[in-house]
Amino acid sequence: MAGETILSVKDLRVRFRTLDGVVNAVKGINLHVDAGETVAVVGESGSGKSQTMMAAMSLLASNGEATGVVDYRGKNLLTLGKSELNKVRGRKISMIFQEPMTSLDPLYTIGNQLMEPIRRHRGLSGAEARAEALRLLELVKIPDPERRLKSYPHEMSGGQRQRVMIAMALANDPDILIADEPTTALDVTIQAQILMLLAELQRKLGMAIVFITHDLGIVRRFADRVYVMRYGEVVEEGKADELFANPHHDYTKMLLAAEPTGRKAAPPDNAPILLEGRNVEVEFKIGGGFLAGPPMLLKAVDRISVTLKRGQTIGIVGESGSGKSTLGRALLRLLPSEGVIRFANQDLSKADKSEMRPLRKELQLVFQDPFGSLSPRMTVGQIITEGLLVHEPSLSSKERDKRAVEALREVGLSPETRNRYPHEFSGGQRQRIAIARAMILKPKVVVLDEPTSALDRSVQKQIVELLRTLQADHDLSYLFISHDLAVVRAMSDYIIVMKQGKIVEEGPTEEIFGHPREAYTKTLMAAAIDETKFRQSA
Amino acid sequence: MTDTAITAPVVGRSLWGDAWARLKANKAAMFSLFYLIAMATVCIVGPFFVPHQYTTIYPDYVRTPPSISAYPKPEMIETAMNDAVRRMRVDVKEWRQEGERVFITVTSAKPLDERNIRYLDRSDTFDDAKLESTAADGLSAVMSASIKQQYFLFGTDNTGRDLLSRTLMAGRISLAIGLLAGIVAVVIGVVYGATAGFMGGKTDEVMMRIVDVLYSLPFIFFVIMLVVFFGRNFVLMFLAVGAVLWLDMARIVRGQALSIRRQEYVQAAEALGVRSRGIVQRHVIPNLLGPVVIYMTLLVPQVIILESFLSFLGLGVQEPMTSWGVLISVGAKNIGTANWLLLFPAFFLVSTLFALNFIGDGLRDALDPKDR
Numbered sequence: 001m002a003g004e005t006i007l008s009v010k011d012l013r014v015r016f017r018t019l020d021g022v023v024n025a026v027k028g029i030n031l032h033v034d035a036g037e038t039v040a041v042v043g044e045s046g047s048g049k050s051q052t053m054m055a056a057m058s059l060l061a062s063n064g065e066a067t068g069v070v071d072y073r074g075k076n077l078l079t080l081g082k083s084e085l086n087k088v089r090g091r092k093i094s095m096i097f098q099e100p101m102t103s104l105d106p107l108y109t110i111g112n113q114l115m116e117p118i119r120r121h122r123g124l125s126g127a128e129a130r131a132e133a134l135r136l137l138e139l140v141k142i143p144d145p146e147r148r149l150k151s152y153p154h155e156m157s158g159g160q161r162q163r164v165m166i167a168m169a170l171a172n173d174p175d176i177l178i179a180d181e182p183t184t185a186l187d188v189t190i191q192a193q194i195l196m197l198l199a200e201l202q203r204k205l206g207m208a209i210v211f212i213t214h215d216l217g218i219v220r221r222f223a224d225r226v227y228v229m230r231y232g233e234v235v236e237e238g239k240a241d242e243l244f245a246n247p248h249h250d251y252t253k254m255l256l257a258a259e260p261t262g263r264k265a266a267p268p269d270n271a272p273i274l275l276e277g278r279n280v281e282v283e284f285k286i287g288g289g290f291l292a293g294p295p296m297l298l299k300a301v302d303r304i305s306v307t308l309k310r311g312q313t314i315g316i317v318g319e320s321g322s323g324k325s326t327l328g329r330a331l332l333r334l335l336p337s338e339g340v341i342r343f344a345n346q347d348l349s350k351a352d353k354s355e356m357r358p359l360r361k362e363l364q365l366v367f368q369d370p371f372g373s374l375s376p377r378m379t380v381g382q383i384i385t386e387g388l389l390v391h392e393p394s395l396s397s398k399e400r401d402k403r404a405v406e407a408l409r410e411v412g413l414s415p416e417t418r419n420r421y422p423h424e425f426s427g428g429q430r431q432r433i434a435i436a437r438a439m440i441l442k443p444k445v446v447v448l449d450e451p452t453s454a455l456d457r458s459v460q461k462q463i464v465e466l467l468r469t470l471q472a473d474h475d476l477s478y479l480f481i482s483h484d485l486a487v488v489r490a491m492s493d494y495i496i497v498m499k500q501g502k503i504v505e506e507g508p509t510e511e512i513f514g515h516p517r518e519a520y521t522k523t524l525m526a527a528a529i530d531e532t533k534f535r536q537s538a
Numbered sequence: 539m540t541d542t543a544i545t546a547p548v549v550g551r552s553l554w555g556d557a558w559a560r561l562k563a564n565k566a567a568m569f570s571l572f573y574l575i576a577m578a579t580v581c582i583v584g585p586f587f588v589p590h591q592y593t594t595i596y597p598d599y600v601r602t603p604p605s606i607s608a609y610p611k612p613e614m615i616e617t618a619m620n621d622a623v624r625r626m627r628v629d630v631k632e633w634r635q636e637g638e639r640v641f642i643t644v645t646s647a648k649p650l651d652e653r654n655i656r657y658l659d660r661s662d663t664f665d666d667a668k669l670e671s672t673a674a675d676g677l678s679a680v681m682s683a684s685i686k687q688q689y690f691l692f693g694t695d696n697t698g699r700d701l702l703s704r705t706l707m708a709g710r711i712s713l714a715i716g717l718l719a720g721i722v723a724v725v726i727g728v729v730y731g732a733t734a735g736f737m738g739g740k741t742d743e744v745m746m747r748i749v750d751v752l753y754s755l756p757f758i759f760f761v762i763m764l765v766v767f768f769g770r771n772f773v774l775m776f777l778a779v780g781a782v783l784w785l786d787m788a789r790i791v792r793g794q795a796l797s798i799r800r801q802e803y804v805q806a807a808e809a810l811g812v813r814s815r816g817i818v819q820r821h822v823i824p825n826l827l828g829p830v831v832i833y834m835t836l837l838v839p840q841v842i843i844l845e846s847f848l849s850f851l852g853l854g855v856q857e858p859m860t861s862w863g864v865l866i867s868v869g870a871k872n873i874g875t876a877n878w879l880l881l882f883p884a885f886f887l888v889s890t891l892f893a894l895n896f897i898g899d900g901l902r903d904a905l906d907p908k909d910r
Contacts, residue, residue, distance in 0.1 A: 332809065334805070334808060334809060356811070357811040357813075358811075360809065360810055360811030361811070363809075364809065364810075365805075365806065365809040367802045367805070367806060369802055372801060372802040372803065373802035373803050373805075373806050374803055374806075375801075375803040375820070375821050375824070375825065376553055376825070377552070377553060377824040377825055378820065378824075379552075382820075386807065386810055386812060386816075386820070387810040387811070387812075389812075389816070390810060390811045390812050390813070390816070391810075391811065421552055421553065423553070423556075434806070437806070437810070441810070
């Protein structure tokens, strides 16, 4: 399979000039890509894995500079002129990015966007380019390609858009396809399909793939060789099988062990029921108005019943759009809903804002995005004590400060940092701050809305550990919403699988994972847990 | 962590601190900022140090070109002297200049009145007039007067007023209107826009339709109406300008408030049970301030231009008070004969607007570095 070396990177260094001085993003790395092989570059955020490839393609931001050698078939890409470079870039080496939503121009049809580079690079006529575009769409298995040529990007799903991106990248028959986290923004089942497609295309067309990712699960199933990066350096490289079987560097070992482990025992049967929802229904109105006629109704949550006991963790699993976050918010009465919601034998169904206010102390929420959920203009101390202003207004500012110190210690952050601002913290630290904000009120029920999805694997594990410790210490009940089955499995003792606002299947964790009954659950499990190589299964 | 004492917290760097650091790195913006401060200081303090009042008329110096040497010029002395002597109804026999003083021998058919020398004092050119000697017959006399040194660095206008002091006074007015009308627009706009954006729903609809209606009023027509009903005055000026410009501000702020309302940190505050007022105070307004500050620096030049435009049309401030717009309007009429009347005020106005715009750009980059 491995042929001659077509791309080799020698002593590549990337620097960014910022206001705080020079940041060395990539510190002299060497790597090479042989014809037809799949190379994975693995690392957590900030490891410089994306910047390496951006530098190789001369796509760095304006304040960045790259030194070293990027040798593609005898040409150093770093010193090539723009027109020379464009003969390679986009033709012989092409890229696909993480965000299929923003990589396509919303104003042009798929057909236009596919045909334009074909016509420019190959000088084909309109009809020939159209035929070629059609062939490409068929190649990436888009159903009904004739019609799709005339579609706009917003008419397609995320997975289909990523397929179009792949088709565009393949248009000029590249030697190397650089895929920068191509499946991170997609649901697990779609992710599996896209990876399958990539593996199949590689077999058919024989190009090399450079796969940049943080997800070791994908690497294991996909790559021939692996480079593990940390802090801008390659810490370990080798054949994928060997590296996974016998990692040498501590960091690699740590990454491999970063999958959250452990299982949660179910609470005792006689544990009191804390939060209960009966036939909860949430409807969203879409469109409509004075002249637009009656609005369209979307049932985001369709007659769902949940019972959460003290000390229990219910995992709510589903793909994007399944209504799992909406359900979480409806149960906290943050969204208007139908049906009965009871908390500690108190009926909340009709409670209005002011009646809910004293209860907010008991019912807390932690969000997915640790960057969006903390106000950028407030210090960490102010953020985590905001709830105290509402629920314990008699506290003096000194006492509040003391509580903030306690809360920060509890979530494993150094209390000296309480006068810092959120942007001075990493993603994992910010999620700890968000957790501290919820915990300072000593709640009974916490809805965790994808609290680990935006974090690196190793940080995820720490957050999972933290949440577990907090649960044990304070006898908390969690509603754990996630699309990540590995984390859900480690966290919860009961699982609800949701699809399109309805419960597909529910039961104790081991039962769901061990013997899924419904076809949809089986697909989910297969996509997440399967370890067979894509190349073999394709 | 076993220590019970609370360790002293580290002081963090706020976003404002970051923005200030970025702004300091922006040379154009910092230069503009210093320039603007200098301009404001000169306009406020300058008129006290300029020897001429902005209202004083010098009939001898109508439309004098700017010069860094003192007036009168040698050739002007004779003209001025002849003017003064003619008012005495006597004839000049001879005159000579000795240093700072002129000596004039005059003759007359009738006996000379010694009070006549006051005509020399009244002239803008001479000072300290004395009757040196009178002939025995009283029909001729020698008078002397010192030449008054006057500087007109920017020249004088059509009625002989010093352009430097007038330009500085005009700067006071223009900057004051810019600032005051800017503040009026920002205050109304922020309060109105934030309310509409945060309340949302029907309230928002109604409030923004009112803005739309006000937008559709022709601005000049609106100002002419105001002038017709209330007469021309200074306060009315910036009320009118501010009343029109808050509409933009309200729209910008409403958009911001709408997007902030959907931010997760606002939802988190709602989940904590924070009241609407607390959310607006602690979350919405601090996060709004960035765009508001940016828009304010771009609004002030807009106000100055609007005022200039109104003054140019004759709807603005009234003589003898003046503004850059008024001066430019006068200058434009005299562009052929006295171009300095246009050049100096225009330079002041344009450079100030430049500085304000650079600062606005710099602030935008500093507060919103992601958009670069």
